Amino acid sequence: MKIAMMASEALPFVKTGGLADVIGALPLALEYCGQEVIVIMPRYKSITDSKFRINRISEGISFTTIGRDIKVYFIENSIYFNREGLYGDKNGDYQDNLERFAFFCRRSIDLLKEINFSADILHLHDWQSSLVPVYLRNTYFDKSFYKKMKCVLTIHNTGYQGIFDKDEFSKLGLSGDLFDINGLEFYGKVNLLKGGIVFSDLINTVSPTYAKEIQTKDFGFGLEGLLRQRKNVLSGILNGLDYSIWDPSADRFIMQNFSEQTIESKVFDKEDLQKTCGLPVNKDIPVLGMVSRLAEQKGFDIFVESLNKLCKMNLQIVILGTGDLKYHQILKTAAEKYPKVISLNLKFDDPLAHKIYAGSDVFLMPSKYEPCGLGQLISLRYGTIPLVFKTGGLADTINTKNGFLFSVYSKEELLKSVEKAVFTFKNELKWASLISNAMKCNFSWRISADKYIKLYVKAKTS
Ligand code: ADP
Numbered sequence: 409m410k411i412a413m414m415a416s417e418a419l420p421f422v423k424t425g426g427l428a429d430v431i432g433a434l435p436l437a438l439e440y441c442g443q444e445v446i447v448i449m450p451r452y453k454s455i456t457d458s459k460f461r462i463n464r465i466s467e468g469i470s471f472t473t474i475g476r477d478i479k480v481y482f483i484e485n486s487i488y489f490n491r492e493g494l495y496g497d498k499n500g501d502y503q504d505n506l507e508r509f510a511f512f513c514r515r516s517i518d519l520l521k522e523i524n525f526s527a528d529i530l531h532l533h534d535w536q537s538s539l540v541p542v543y544l545r546n547t548y549f550d551k552s553f554y555k556k557m558k559c560v561l562t563i564h565n566t567g568y569q570g571i572f573d574k575d576e577f578s579k580l581g582l583s584g585d586l587f588d589i590n591g592l593e594f595y596g597k598v599n600l601l602k603g604g605i606v607f608s609d610l611i612n613t614v615s616p617t618y619a620k621e622i623q624t625k626d627f628g629f630g631l632e633g634l635l636r637q638r639k640n641v642l643s644g645i646l647n648g649l650d651y652s653i654w655d656p657s658a659d660r661f662i663m664q665n666f667s668e669q670t671i672e673s674k675v676f677d678k679e680d681l682q683k684t685c686g687l688p689v690n691k692d693i694p695v696l697g698m699v700s701r702l703a704e705q706k707g708f709d710i711f712v713e714s715l716n717k718l719c720k721m722n723l724q725i726v727i728l729g730t731g732d733l734k735y736h737q738i739l740k741t742a743a744e745k746y747p748k749v750i751s752l753n754l755k756f757d758d759p760l761a762h763k764i765y766a767g768s769d770v771f772l773m774p775s776k777y778e779p780c781g782l783g784q785l786i787s788l789r790y791g792t793i794p795l796v797f798k799t800g801g802l803a804d805t806i807n808t809k810n811g812f813l814f815s816v817y818s819k820e821e822l823l824k825s826v827e828k829a830v831f832t833f834k835n836e837l838k839w840a841s842l843i844s845n846a847m848k849c850n851f852s853w854r855i856s857a858d859k860y861i862k863l864y865v866k867a868k869t870s
Pocket of ligand 1: 425426427699700701728729730755756757758761780781782783784
């Protein structure tokens, strides 16, 4: 099949979130499975000729190659994309985001014809490429080149929908009829993700549980009704993990490499983590690691409420993250009060993240909602036992054999779950069995790519 992946970010070029991981990895796995894939994304300022080997095709279009032979096409526009940020800067979202991504979507569709890529599937991601199906079905519908193309939309997080003032609708160049409850209108505003949901052939999200959750009021952010209407074409596929990056037996950032067979070496990484973080070195004290955005979505509201009690439990907590200033402040105060318990690292630091995944005993991820989640998949690979709230992708990947879960979102339940983990940690046999089960889990992209191929086939025959 011929697949054109259209998205606003991708590794190794730019990343603000999990979307970039997916677009960096899924095309490679699809190519490995014999599919013909191209990627189309905006060319931001940081994507320079010197950093990446980029070739020019025509005015405004350049490309590079990833994998064996996957072309990544860059849509250029000096006004819209030649900026430091992807979606905004320190003053907030860019004011012209609707125009920027409408341009991206239209230019991407035109590009297919220019390079004569008669795609079977256009795979769109999030609100930034949600206008592709809208234009395809309403503006390009009578052009034979595009007639057979099917649209698959992946929603990575319903919390971000691309909502704009109604006055901006006219900038889209669409018929006024589409500013309607059955089109892009959403409580008097323009909602781009809604347009994608209405006009795509199939919709999916990044875990089976999240696909169900977004049809409810708590997780749908206002789109639950529409998603329920479209539930026959809505499914969930877990993201994979890039095991070439996250591999404890070859990780160059950690003190001592280990595998399931040499798990006894993990203790050297724990010692190294405790030393690096200025915590007392003691293998008998369980270390709880957190690598996360400091945001309510990630469970920091109940975590900070539990901190005083947690700190009295004979454990250590290593936190790495940045985010809401409110949490920076609360955590700083707690770390000053409990310097022998909490190591607080308010920064983005990839090497330290690797050390935390390798050296911790428990990985704490009490997210209030989690479309898929990467942290728990990484920690499983490193024999670090996840402790999670049972939601979204966390519910689909963690169970009582490889981790700890709590199913009522409250500080009391979080504390109970930590108590249980600390208690179990003392039982060497039980802990070894948890580690062994965790390290045997396989969330490789190959498995997810197979599921995407089935989804594409379904779209093609729909
Ligand atoms: P998100 O909702 O933020 O995308 P995920 O769990 O899906 O959450 O992915 C987050 C990724 O970013 C993980 O790979 C995690 O290790 C990494 N990460 C988050 N915060 C930091 C940080 N401060 N330093 C290094 N890596 C981080």
